[in-house]
Every structure is written in C-alpha cells, then in structure tokens.
Amino acid sequence: MNAWKRGVLALLLLAASGCMPTQRELRMEEDLQELKRRLAELERGMAAVRENREGREQLSSLAQQQAELQAGFDTLRVEFQSVNGRFEDQARARDQLRDDLALVRDDLGLKLTAAEDRLAKLEERQGKIEEEAKARPVAPESAESLYGRGLELVQKGDFPGGRKWLEEFLQRYPQNELAPNARYWVGESWYGEKSYESAILQFQEVVQKHPDHPKAASALFKQGMAFQALGDRKNARVVWQKLIERLPESEEAKRARERLADLGKP
Numbered sequence: 001m002n003a004w005k006r007g008v009l010a011l012l013l014l015a016a017s018g019c020m021p022t023q024r025e026l027r028m029e030e031d032l033q034e035l036k037r038r039l040a041e042l043e044r045g046m047a048a049v050r051e052n053r054e055g056r057e058q059l060s061s062l063a064q065q066q067a068e069l070q071a072g073f074d075t076l077r078v079e080f081q082s083v084n085g086r087f088e089d090q091a092r093a094r095d096q097l098r099d100d101l102a103l104v105r106d107d108l109g110l111k112l113t114a115a116e117d118r119l120a121k122l123e124e125r126q127g128k129i130e131e132e133a134k135a136r137p138v139a140p141e142s143a144e145s146l147y148g149r150g151l152e153l154v155q156k157g158d159f160p161g162g163r164k165w166l167e168e169f170l171q172r173y174p175q176n177e178l179a180p181n182a183r184y185w186v187g188e189s190w191y192g193e194k195s196y197e198s199a200i201l202q203f204q205e206v207v208q209k210h211p212d213h214p215k216a217a218s219a220l221f222k223q224g225m226a227f228q229a230l231g232d233r234k235n236a237r238v239v240w241q242k243l244i245e246r247l248p249e250s251e252e253a254k255r256a257r258e259r260l261a262d263l264g265k266p
Contacts (some may be wrong), residue, residue, distance in 0.1 A: 031076055035069055042066050143173040147182055159189040180210040184219055196226040214250075217243060221252040224259065233263055 046062050146169035153162030166182045166189070173179065187202035199222070206219035220243040227236035240256035247253050 028076060028079070035072065035076075039066070039069055042069070143169060143176045143178060146172065147176075147178045150182070151185055154185050154189050154192070157192070159192045163189040180206060180213040180215045183209070184215040187219060187222065191222060191226060194229070196230050199223075199226045217247045217250040217252040220247075221256055224256065228259075237263060 042062055042065060046066075146165055150162045150165030150169060153159075153165065155162075163186055166186050169176075169182050170179060170186075176182075183202065183206045187199050187206065190196075190199035190202055203219040203223040203226070206213075207216050207223075210216055220239055224236045224239035224243070227233075227239060237260060240260050243250075243256045244253045244260075
C-alpha cells in the first residue's frame with residue numbers, strides 16, 4: 001500500500017513540474033484527487049474490517065475495488081505520461097526552430113555586411129572616377145553647338161538662357177562666320193524681354209560691325225521697331241529711312257516702307 005501511495009505522489013509531482021496546466025490536465029488532476037480520496041476511504045474501511053474477523057468477505061470486495069481503482073490510476077498515469085511526452089516533443093521542436101532562426105539571422109547578417117562592403121567600394125570607385133573626370137581637361141564645345149543651343153532657346157522664348165549661350169559663343173569665337181547672326185539674336189533676346197534700349201544698342205552693334213551682312217537689314221528694321229515701342233516715332237522713322245536708302249532691295253526695306261506709311265507724315 002505504501003508503494004502505491006508513492007506512485008500517486010510521484011505522478012502528482014510530475015504533473016506539478018510541467019508547463020502551465022491545460023483543461024485536460026486539470027481534469028486529470030481532479031480524477032487523481034478523487035481516486036486518492038476513494039483509496040483513502042478504502043484504506044480506512046480495510047483497517048476496520050481487519051479488526052472484525054467476520055468481515056473477510058467485505059475485505060475481499062474492498063480489495064477488488066482497490067485493484068480496479070489501481071488499474072484506473074495506472075491508465076491515467078500512462079495517459080498523463082503520453083501528454084507530457086507530447087509537450088516535450090513540442091518543446092524540442094520550438095528549440096530547433098529557434099536554432100534554425102538564429103542560423104538564418106546570422107547568415108543574413110553576414111550577407112548584409114558583405115553587401116555593405118561592396119557598396120562602400122563602389123562608392124569609393126565612383127568618387128575616384130568623378131575626381132578623374134574633373135581633373136581631365138574638357139574639350140571646348142564647337143562654335144556650331146554653342147550657337148545652335150543659344151538660337152534654339154531664344155526661339156523658344158527662353159531669352160536669358162539663349163542670350164547666355166550666344167554671348168559665350170561670341171566670347172570664344174568672335175571671328176566665326178556665325179558671329180553676325182549671334183549678335184543679331186542677342187538683340188532679339190533683349191527685344192523679346194521688352195528691354196528696348198538694350199535691344200537698340202545691340203542692333204546698332206550688328207550694323208556697325210557687319211554693315212554688308214544680310215543681318216544688318218534685319219537689325220535696322222528691328223531697331224526701328226524698338227524705337228517705336230518706346231514711343232520715339234522720330235528715331236523710328238530715321239532708322240527705317242536709312243534702311244531703305246542703304247538696302248533698298250531687301251525684304252526688310254519693303255516692310256520699312258509699310259511702317260513709314262502707317263506712321264504718316266512727320
């Protein structure tokens with residue numbers, strides 16, 4: 001009987017040392033407590049029967065009940081051990097998963113470090129290439145390229161931007177065959193911004209430096225337009241008359257005659 005008690009206590013200690021009890025474990029615990037109570041009652045009954053010689057039949061019945069209870073207890077113990085075994089398997093699986101995740105994290109950390117090292121080397125290489133590019137002498141842009149860029153911007157209405165490239169062209173290539181055109185379009189950029197005084201001066205430069213160039217006629221006509229825009233009809237008339245006298249066959253001279261007709265008599 002003492003061995004049986006020790007078995008019950010061992011099972012109870014095993015249940016108490018596990019994880020947090022589930023509903024099934026709690027029911028098993030209640031069944032064990034009930035068995036313990038009934039076994040205690042049997043023990044008390046058997047002790048009373050032993051004192052009564054006439055209770056041998058009752059003792060036999062109690063012994064049979066005790067055996068049945070012991071068998072039930074053994075069944076519960078086996079089931080409890082099975083449940084505890086499953087808990088242990090789950091714990092081992094969690095430990096394995098944690099170890100696997102740690103390996104993956106370490107592997108990703110190594111890959112990230114390697115990627116950062118490669119990126120740092122690429123950035124360093126790019127910096128060296130940029131420094132070499134800055135130190136390398138820049139080939140001068142061609143006259144045609146500078147002039148074309150400036151003319152395109154002026155014709156698109158970007159007067160300051162176009163004027164910048166045209167003036168750069170004139171500074172680098174003052175004797176180029178496109179210089180008269182460049183000077184004329186600088187005047188057009190001022191005229192487009194309604195800076196008529198600057199336009200008049202620029203057109204005068206075209207006339208003085210390139211009197212025989214076709215753009216001289218355009219410059220004279222646009223110079224008269226600038227004077228008219230300023231309300232200076234007298235000087236506008238003078239400029240257009242000069243255009244007609246100097247370049248009578250030009251298309252600009254024809255347009256100047258039309259403008260003079262519109263102005264009427266002085």
